[in-house]
């Protein structure tokens with residue numbers, strides 16, 4: 001079996017990276033950065049996002065494992081002292097896989113400009129440095145509202161604990177194939193009106209965001225930001241692809257939420 005390891009780049013993560021690499025080679029596994037069947041990230045959730053984007057063109061063939069060298073992460077949920085056990089489990093294939101839904105973002109430009117298709121593990125956000133973001137929001141082909149404010153965040157269930165949470169969005173269990181639209185400081189008065197609550201869309205509903213005026217938009221996909229001009233529309237829906245986690249022990253999502261945000265004591 002082929003594996004690859006991504007490190008955050010600090011000395012501690014690099015050390016764990018070479019330790020895993022040597023161990024797995026002893027188990028006759030092949031180090032292969034081009035076509036790994038297992039991609040291991042060593043660092044934080046940010047490192048895991050990087051691993052996801054490195055292999056997002058082969059999600060059906062690569063399973064992910066995240067080891068955290070800092071605080072407990074949502075994707076990086078293995079500790080460095082579990083590494084030995086983890087390696088024996090990885091080497092003893094086949095392993096179980098858990099799938100989580102991800103977000104598909106299609107950006108279309110005016111004048112038949114090039115289409116871009118992106119996959120997000122956490123979220124996509126739309127912001128601008130040129131005043132307010134004004135977007136016509138269509139849901140499932142029907143006009144829903146005209147949004148005016150700082151921006152919108154469209155997140156996956158596993159990304160709902162990231163940026164979305166800071167915006168007052170709900171935490172969604174990743175077994176629910178859905179996306180969530182959360183507002184960033186919407187303008188609400190007698191002239192402008194938005195729903196004001198986060199919306200959760202099922203997998204067969206598409207959300208289409210259409211700028212009402214020509215501005216330059218900062219569109220983020222996870223930790224990447226690009227600036228676009230002449231945006232015709234941004235289409236978001238649950239992707240047909242999924243992210244696959246190699247699973248060797250149960251670590252329920254709600255326990256991860258509690259350990260990260262409430263308390264990590266054992267009571």
Ligand code: NAP
Nearest residue numbers: 044045046047073074122123158159161162163166222223
């Ligand atoms: P970062 O600035 O280090 O990320 C912000 C924090 O979010 C870090 O503590 C990161 O964990 C954590 N995080 C990432 N994904 C998470 C998830 N699914 N659930 C809970 N926490 C999560 O930048 P980054 O590491 O490159 O991560 C990019 C992400 O930052 C974006 O996808 C977005 O979700 C998030 N973000 C959050 C805010 C906000 O909360 N106001 C603003 C901008 C971006 P690690 O320290 O383990 O990396």
Ligand code: MN
Nearest residue numbers: 044045046047
């Ligand atoms: Mn980070």
